[in-house]
Amino acid sequence: MLKVLLVEDEVYMRKGIIKLVDWNGRGFVIYREASNGQEALEILKKEHIDVVITDIKMPVMDGIELIRRISEEFENRPAVVIISGYNEFEFAKAAIRYGVNDYLLKPIDEAELIQTLERIKTRILNEREYHRRKNLFEYLKRNSKFMRVVEFNEVSTIEQLGMDGTATWMGIGKKEDLQYEDDLTICENLLEIEREVNAKFASKGIDFRCYWDSFFNIILIIEAEQKSRRGQVIKQVYEYITRRLNLQSIVFDEIKNFKNIHSFYKQLLKKLSFAQFYEKTGVIEAAQIEDFEMYIEDKKLGSELIKLIEERKCEEIRYKLSQFFDECHNKKISPEIIKGYILLTLLEVIDYFEVYQLFEADSLKFIYRSNLQKSKFIEKVMEILLQIAEYVTEATKFNSSSFMKKIELFIKENYNKDITIKSIAQQFYINPIYLGRMFKKHFNMPFNKYLHILRIEQAKKLLLKTDKKIYEIAKEVGYNDTDYFALKFEEYVGKSPSKYRSSIIGETNY
Structure with missing residues (x-):
């Protein structure tokens, strides 16, 4: 709302102007009233006013003197509208010399008052927007200049900062x-x-x-x-x-x-x-804040955490971390040094348990957040360590030859279906990453290679013992794409399915 100061010595005239239009609906509010120029001047010295609507002829101080004082004494001058009678038009012309360009003739017409208010509002809002953008632009320039000095040590700009x-x-x-x-x-x-x-x-x-x-x-x-x-x-x-x-x-x-x-x-x-x-x-x-240390003597944290994870002592992991951070606090170790040390420690633990697949490339980026508090930092590190501990616990549960025999039997019964290491892991309620590692260790090959070899061996039997077409055999052993089947067959056998069949039959006939 734009604040209006209404200056008029006749009370009934003031009340009539107030009731003439819906001020709030037009974006204005009659904020203060005054009966002469002197009262208005005192209000202007204490209050922020956007618009002054003033009569010309008033006791103590008339409207012309008020306008003159406003133009000379106020840097951020309000918009001024004068109210003039026909026989006071010469006074109105004098007021124009002081920057007044809106005036209303008595008796005031409602439509004319509304037009004047809309014109004033548009002008004020445009000026405000101009000054707002100008101030923002000046601030951006000032901020940029200052940052070039403090961030990038631009020596030539120091004298321009005005800090003498x-x-x-x-x-x-x-x-x-x-x-x-x-x-x-x-x-x-x-x-x-x-x-x-x-x-x-x-x-x-x-x-x-x-x-x-x-x-x-x-x-x-x-x-x-x-x-x-x-x-x-x-x-x-x-x-x-x-x-x-x-x-x-x-x-x-x-x-x-x-x-x-x-x-x-x-x-x-x-x-x-x-x-x-x-x-x-x-x-x-x-x-x-005294000078802090840039070196950590303790080099055992990684091995101690590895031992606690192997022993499933999760609460002791938390205690060990808290103890480590408390020691760093007492020794006034720099946070940057701590974060670097913790990163290397986590990488040591991840490498020991070979759980690289658990973490994406940017999953440890929280370490570099400069404003992370110690308690939140410990919680983030704990999340990673608990994730590793859970993985190791699950891995131990399934790490047996009898379990792998169950997996092998399942694959042989379902090799011709659309199975993956992930679907098998879901079937046996095990982590797919761990199952993949365990499978490779047990069979000395990755799951995909094992599945291809199994399917190709079954295909060789069908090629030898049946007269089914190649595409039928491909589908029967689990390949929906005949060309892909032929490609994998040749990769593992050294010849295409048809040539393999021909060579086997030829040898038999011979």
Whole structure:
């Protein structure tokens, strides 16, 4: 709704104008009323008004003086509509000099008032959209310039940032839901935060700017004029922003040398990663996070987890992981080092149990998520280890020669049907990946090769003992495609079915 200030000294005239049209239906609201220009001026100084509708002749301060003061004293001037009688038209022309281009003649006509309001609304909304896009474009340029410095160390741009004071702080927080928004929405939200924070802390000498990097971290720059209570004020600002943006944590520090802002930013990112991984919340001064270690001495985790999986001790697996992470926390091990070590450990376990098929190429990508907390990270690792343990348990249950004899018998009874390793696994309630491995180990060949050999041997018998046609034999042993049957037959026997039959018959006759 566009807010309207109605300025008219005659009460009945004001009430008549208010009742003349459906203001809300037209997108307007009569927000305030005033009986003269002086009252209106005081309201304008305190309230945001979109449209002023004012009479010309009023006591204390007339409409012409009000319009003049508005044009001279207000940067973001409201739209102004003057109400004029026929004998006041010269006053109306004077008002036009102050930027007024809408006026209504008394008595006010309903249709004319509606046309004027629609014209004003269109103009205001168009101007707002223009300024919105202009502000977003300027913000995008500013953000891009800043990120070229902090992310890519573009030294030539540092002087253009306008950070020439020493009382400047940089804070970094993670807002992951930014990645689901488009760039313009992000810019609008961050610009709103900037205006809000600057308005709230203006009296404390704070100048705040907000940026975002390519990893959807929020970069928060604060410049402070006050010297005495500066640290306390800075923390108050960051605490407010943390709540306002719903951030888990913010790590901040004072920038001492702007030429080193790139390395300063990288260091803050590492400390933010450390804080988030170890689930530290709130506003954290960088000095509270000491330098962390970049080396893990323990090299036994993989072998210990393998042993626990073999012994089916799932709860001890969880305890072992928690113990390992607690030790890393106490020793202040970098999250990046931990994640790399855990990745190698998981690969060691996967390799030992030969369960590569259980995991797709990107199934371990969660390890590289920089903002994953320790507790959630442990749960993700546990999921993988439990999946391996379940697989190993199932494998042990079926790992016997008697079971494989059942599988062999089933295949011989159903070789001429459309069977696969997956359908057999479903029949015997076993993991198909494990069955494939176990089958290869027991028969020294993969299932598909075993099935082809079995079918071809049966086909050889039929070729020798019957006079059935080739396509009939192919279908009888499980091949719906005669050409494919002939191809596989020649691959395993060395000659086509017809030549094989001829050669066998010829030898017999001889």
